[in-house]
Amino acid sequence: MRAMAKAPVLTPQADDFPRWYQDLISKAELADNGPVRGTMVIRPYGYGLWERMQRELDARIKEAGAQNAYFPLLIPQSYLTREAEHVEGFAPELAVVTHGGGKELEEPAVVRPTSETIVNEYFSKWVQSYRDLPLLVNQWANVVRWEMRPRVFLRTTEFLWQEGHTAHATYEEARDYAARIHRDVYADFMVNVLAVDVTAGRKTPAERFAGAINTLTLEAMMGDGKALQMATSHELGQNFARAFHTQYLSKEGTQELVWQTSWGSTTRMIGALVMSHGDDHGLRVPPRLAAVQAVVLAVKGDDAVLAEVRRIGDTLRAAGVRVHVDDRTDIPFGRRAVDWELKGVPIRVEVGPRDLENGTAVLVRRIPGGKEPVRIDALASLLPASLEEDQALLLRQSRERRQSRTSDVTTAEEAVEAAASGGWARIPWAALGPEGEARLAERAATVRCLVAEDGSVPDTDDAPGTIAVVARAY
Numbered sequence: 001m002r003a004m005a006k007a008p009v010l011t012p013q014a015d016d017f018p019r020w021y022q023d024l025i026s027k028a029e030l031a032d033n034g035p036v037r038g039t040m041v042i043r044p045y046g047y048g049l050w051e052r053m054q055r056e057l058d059a060r061i062k063e064a065g066a067q068n069a070y071f072p073l074l075i076p077q078s079y080l081t082r083e084a085e086h087v088e089g090f091a092p093e094l095a096v097v098t099h100g101g102g103k104e105l106e107e108p109a110v111v112r113p114t115s116e117t118i119v120n121e122y123f124s125k126w127v128q129s130y131r132d133l134p135l136l137v138n139q140w141a142n143v144v145r146w147e148m149r150p151r152v153f154l155r156t157t158e159f160l161w162q163e164g165h166t167a168h169a170t171y172e173e174a175r176d177y178a179a180r181i182h183r184d185v186y187a188d189f190m191v192n193v194l195a196v197d198v199t200a201g202r203k204t205p206a207e208r209f210a211g212a213i214n215t216l217t218l219e220a221m222m223g224d225g226k227a228l229q230m231a232t233s234h235e236l237g238q239n240f241a242r243a244f245h246t247q248y249l250s251k252e253g254t255q256e257l258v259w260q261t262s263w264g265s266t267t268r269m270i271g272a273l274v275m276s277h278g279d280d281h282g283l284r285v286p287p288r289l290a291a292v293q294a295v296v297l298a299v300k301g302d303d304a305v306l307a308e309v310r311r312i313g314d315t316l317r318a319a320g321v322r323v324h325v326d327d328r329t330d331i332p333f334g335r336r337a338v339d340w341e342l343k344g345v346p347i348r349v350e351v352g353p354r355d356l357e358n359g360t361a362v363l364v365r366r367i368p369g370g371k372e373p374v375r376i377d378a379l380a381s382l383l384p385a386s387l388e389e390d391q392a393l394l395l396r397q398s399r400e401r402r403q404s405r406t407s408d409v410t411t412a413e414e415a416v417e418a419a420a421s422g423g424w425a426r427i428p429w430a431a432l433g434p435e436g437e438a439r440l441a442e443r444a445a446t447v448r449c450l451v452a453e454d455g456s457v458p459d460t461d462d463a464p465g466t467i468a469v470v471a472r473a474y
Helices: 017-027 044-063 084-093 116-126 171-192 239-244 268-277 303-318 333-343 353-358 376-404 412-420 429-441
Strands: 031-033 040-042 074-076 096-100 103-111 135-144 158-168 199-202 214-221 227-237 247-249 255-257 259-266 294-298 323-326 347-351 360-365 371-375 406-408 424-428 446-451 467-471
Touching (some): 040 158, 044 158, 084 239, 116 259, 158 171, 171 214, 171 227, 171 259, 214 268, 214 446, 227 446, 239 259, 268 376, 294 333, 303 347, 347 376, 371 376, 412 429, 412 467, 424 429
Parallel strands (some): 406 424
Antiparallel strands (some): 135 158, 199 446, 347 360
16 A cells, blocks of 8 residues: 655645745744734744844834834824825724723724824924924834734734834935935845845835825735835825924924824734745744744753753853754654744754764754754854855845846736736836826736836936836735
8 A cells, every 4th residue: 555645734835825824824833813803813933033023123223313102002083084194094994992981982092003193192292493303203012904804914903013203304304214214224124134135115106105295115025926015114294294283493483394204114024034935844034033043952862962952052152143952852853843944943953862972963954954964063163154144045035036036017918917927027107107007906916116227216206217116915
C-alpha cells in the first residue's frame, strides 16, 4: 500500500494566497478573530512584533520633535459635523454610543475613528500666539471604523495605531513637516527595519484623506502582487483650523489660522510583514524587527546539553543578539523546530549530545534557508553578521519583486490587465486623469499614488511627467 503524502502545515501560497494568509496568522499564533465581527485578539507573539514596531517608530517620531499625548476614545458627535468633508468621509464607518449608565445620552458620542476633531478642540485652547508653535503631538491608541469586509490585521473594525497631529504658523512649515514624517519616520522604518520596499508618492484628489489638501503615502507590493497602503501623512491646510477656530496671534499682532498635518501607521504593518516576507513554511521576520533574533534549541533533555544551550544563550546575548533559549525537552524537538520556523525567527541554533561532543551546533537560517554545522565558539562572532546579511536579503527580494512585476503602460485597459495579472502598472497621469481613474475603479483597480518620473514625490498632482501607479489593493 502506498503511503499517504503528509499534508502541508500551511496551504501553499500558489494554491490559495488568502487561505495561506489565514493559516499563517493562526498557526504562527499572531492573532484570533474577536467575538464581535471585524475585531481581533492579538496574541503575545503578534503583539511582540507590534511592540517592536512601536519602539522603532516612536524613536523616529520623537526625533522629529513630536511628544506623546492621549485624547479620549469618545468624541461628541457634534465635533465631527464641523468639517464637512471629514464627516462625509467617515460617516459610513462610525460607531455611535447613544446610551450610558442606563440612560440616553444628551449628545451621542462617536467611538474614535481618528482624532483630528477632538485634537483641534484642544489645540484651539493651547495655541494662543506664535510662540506656541509649532505644536507637535502623537498618540498611540485604538480606533474603531466599522468594517464591512474584515480581514485580520488588514481591515478590522478596531485596530491599533499611532496618529500624529501638528499645528504650524505657515503652509510651508506644515508641508515640510508632513514630508519629513513621510520620509524620516515612515519610509526609513519600512525600508531599514521592516525590510519592505515602498513606493513613496502622493494620493490623487479622489483618494485623499477626508478633509486634507494633500496626502502622502507609502505603497508596498505584497507576495501576490497586490498593493498595501503602509502609512500616510496628510497636509490638512486650514480646514480643521477654520472649523475649530484654531488660531494664533502673529508677531505682527494679527490673528491667523494655523496650518496643520496629521499622519498615522497601524497594526496593518503586521499583515504587511506576513504577506511581504512569508513563504510556504511560515513567517520570515526581519532581524532588525525580530523580538527573538535567534532561538537556541536543546535537541534532547541531556543535562550537559541543557547547560550548554543556556551558556550559548548568555554568550549570544552578551554579543547583542536577542535570544530565546528553548529547553522544553518534554515537547518533541521536531514540533518545536516547526513552530519556530512558522514564527519566522531568523536563526535557530540546535544542540544535541553528538553536537556537544564535536564542539559544534547546527545553524539553521530561516531567511535564505539552509543549515550547516558551526563551531560553538564561533557563534558569537558569526551571528551578528549573518543577521545583517539576512536583513539585506529580505529588502532585496521585496524590491526585486516590485521591479519585476511592474509594467509601463499607455492606456487604462493595459493598466487593468497588469493589475489583474498580479502586478503593478505605471501610466502617465496626463494620459489617465480623473476620468480614467474612475474607469479603473469599475474594474477593481486603483491609482495607488502619483510619482515623478525619477521616482520622487511630485510637488503637485499635475506636475509635468507625473506617473500614476495602478494596482489592485487590500
